Amino acid sequence: MLHEKLQSIYDNVLRRNPGETEFHQAVREVLESIGPALGKHPEYAESKIIERICEPERQIIFRVPWEDDRGEVHINRGFRVEFNSALGPYKGGLRFHPSVYLGIVKFLGFEQIFKNSLTGLPIGGGKGGADFDPKGRSEREVMRFCQSFMTELYRHLGEYTDVPAGDTGVGQREIGYLFGQYKRITNRYESGVITGKGLSYGGAQVRTEATGYGCAFFVEEMLKARGTSFDGKRVVVSGSGNVAIYTIEKVRQLGGTVVACSDSSGYVVDEKGIDIDLLKQIKQVERGRIETYAQRRGGAAVYVPGRSVWEVPCEVAMPSATQNEITGREATALVKGGCIAVGEGANMPTTPEGIRIFQEAGVAFGIGKAANAGGVATSALEMQQNASRDSWSFEYSEQKLQDIMRDIHARCLETAEEYGMPGNYVAGANIAGFKRVADAMLSLGLI
Numbered sequence: 460m461l462h463e464k465l466q467s468i469y470d471n472v473l474r475r476n477p478g479e480t481e482f483h484q485a486v487r488e489v490l491e492s493i494g495p496a497l498g499k500h501p502e503y504a505e506s507k508i509i510e511r512i513c514e515p516e517r518q519i520i521f522r523v524p525w526e527d528d529r530g531e532v533h534i535n536r537g538f539r540v541e542f543n544s545a546l547g548p549y550k551g552g553l554r555f556h557p558s559v560y561l562g563i564v565k566f567l568g569f570e571q572i573f574k575n576s577l578t579g580l581p582i583g584g585g586k587g588g589a590d591f592d593p594k595g596r597s598e599r600e601v602m603r604f605c606q607s608f609m610t611e612l613y614r615h616l617g618e619y620t621d622v623p624a625g626d627t628g629v630g631q632r633e634i635g636y637l638f639g640q641y642k643r644i645t646n647r648y649e650s651g652v653i654t655g656k657g658l659s660y661g662g663a664q665v666r667t668e669a670t671g672y673g674c675a676f677f678v679e680e681m682l683k684a685r686g687t688s689f690d691g692k693r694v695v696v697s698g699s700g701n702v703a704i705y706t707i708e709k710v711r712q713l714g715g716t717v718v719a720c721s722d723s724s725g726y727v728v729d730e731k732g733i734d735i736d737l738l739k740q741i742k743q744v745e746r747g748r749i750e751t752y753a754q755r756r757g758g759a760a761v762y763v764p765g766r767s768v769w770e771v772p773c774e775v776a777m778p779s780a781t782q783n784e785i786t787g788r789e790a791t792a793l794v795k796g797g798c799i800a801v802g803e804g805a806n807m808p809t810t811p812e813g814i815r816i817f818q819e820a821g822v823a824f825g826i827g828k829a830a831n832a833g834g835v836a837t838s839a840l841e842m843q844q845n846a847s848r849d850s851w852s853f854e855y856s857e858q859k860l861q862d863i864m865r866d867i868h869a870r871c872l873e874t875a876e877e878y879g880m881p882g883n884y885v886a887g888a889n890i891a892g893f894k895r896v897a898d899a900m901l902s903l904g905l906i
């Protein structure tokens with residue numbers, strides 16, 4: 460239930476952004492949390508801070524024409540939503556996936572405002588992407604697409620303006636092509652204009668691993684707060700992309716056993732624990748399907764096509780694939796199967812009903828904007844290194860990431876406690892993330 464004033468703001472968001480259901484969901488979740496902060500700070504309402512936060516500062520939509528290997532012309536749609544720059548340049552990834560439309564980019568950009576604020580680092584919120592499907596495309600086709608995408612986007616970017624990175628469908632390969640085209644068009648070696656770069660041309664140690672490692676560190680803190688640890692825990696991770704792979708790797712180092720992971724075609728169960736080297740070979744080198752993993756593991760693993768990985772019982776669930784993958788049905792099954800903690804590596808992977816079920820069952824629920832903030836935080840560290848023409852060691856960078864995740868965890872818990880909702884990471888993350896942005900917006904005046 461929303462407070463009357465917040466309901467009217469939400470109704471206005473629905474009216475002004477018709478059909479953008481994922482954006483509506485993301486806004487509602489934040490509005491449901493921040494009521495108590497508004498009670499303590501009437502100045503936010505007086506200056507219409509919430510109405511302003513819900514309206515992007517700028518939305519860019521553009522045509523992306525490109526030619527495939529047979530000479531056929533394709534037209535895709537590109538997006539960049541520059542949501543909020545009160546804390547720093549717009550910062551957030553690019554998603555290449557056929558499902559991308561304005562509502563998805565706006566939900567991701569909106570989440571990014573609060574996530575970036577929670578890191579404590581000087582980064583605003585933005586997100587972008589295209590309805591391009593890289594699956595099945597050749598190297599050359601992907602390169603031509605990235606070049607055409609950047610040929611329009613470059614004019615909106617800059618290390619002090621807007622700094623993209625990767626997300627679903629955009630990894631180090633695509634970042635290389637995007638940065639190469641930016642450099643070519645502008646004739647500037649402006650390393651800090653994009654993050655997630657390769658180590659040979661301005662990338663930072665640990666950025667590739669950061670979202671998954673960070674999520675594992677966050678869950679470790681949640682478990683510690685409940686007097687337990689990953690040690691001996693049975694863990695399920697959805698997806699098998701960037702976030703999933705490094706979540707699996709770190710969970711194993713922390714003593715847990717990841718028994719299942721997935722892709723959009725199905726899932727694999729490997730009771731002895733997912734073989735991370737094999738998974739990396741299939742997914743990162745060969746860009747193959749998860750079914751191949753079970754084939755190569757012989758009898759040790761089983762492939763289950765076309766079903767949700769959330770039917771596999773576990774003590775810790777780490778959704779790392781896509782939005783709304785855990786609905787009320789999956790959450791109920793997870794609780795019945797003995798799940799005690801959830802760490803969201805993906806953005807908004809749990810529906811509002813799923814969140815309610817976890818919270819009512821007393822499951823430690825680590826919301827994505829806190830649990831997966833390690834990726835963007837390490838991007839901000841990459842920007843710091845680029846600005847000072849420096850590069851830090853892996854060990855130093857990983858320690859920084861772990862410290863940041865511990866701080867975020869502590870901030871969520873302290874804020875939830877302060878506002879009378881102890882242990883509620885959703886409320887803690889939303890209120891703490893919101894307050895920092897709101898205070899900066901008040902200081903900057905009506906802009």
Ligand SMILES: NC(=O)C1=CN([C@@H]2O[C@H](COP(=O)(O)OP(=O)(O)OC[C@H]3O[C@@H](n4cnc5c(N)ncnc54)[C@H](O)[C@@H]3O)[C@@H](O)[C@H]2O)C=CC1
Nearest residue numbers: 626627628670698699700701702722723780781805806834
């Ligand atoms: N890359 C990053 O640094 C960050 C990513 N995220 C979020 O994490 C999630 C995953 O992103 P990445 O790992 O970067 O993307 P990716 O493109 O590397 O991997 C995505 C994975 O999800 C799987 N997947 C997609 N749709 C699926 C479905 N319907 N059912 C089952 N599996 C499905 C794909 O098969 C693939 O294994 C997204 O929600 C993204 O927004 C969040 C924070 C940072």
Ligand SMILES: O=C(O)CCC(=O)C(=O)O
Nearest residue numbers: 551552624626834835838
């Ligand atoms: O590293 C970044 O700038 C963005 C990461 C991202 O897209 C996310 O946090 O969802």
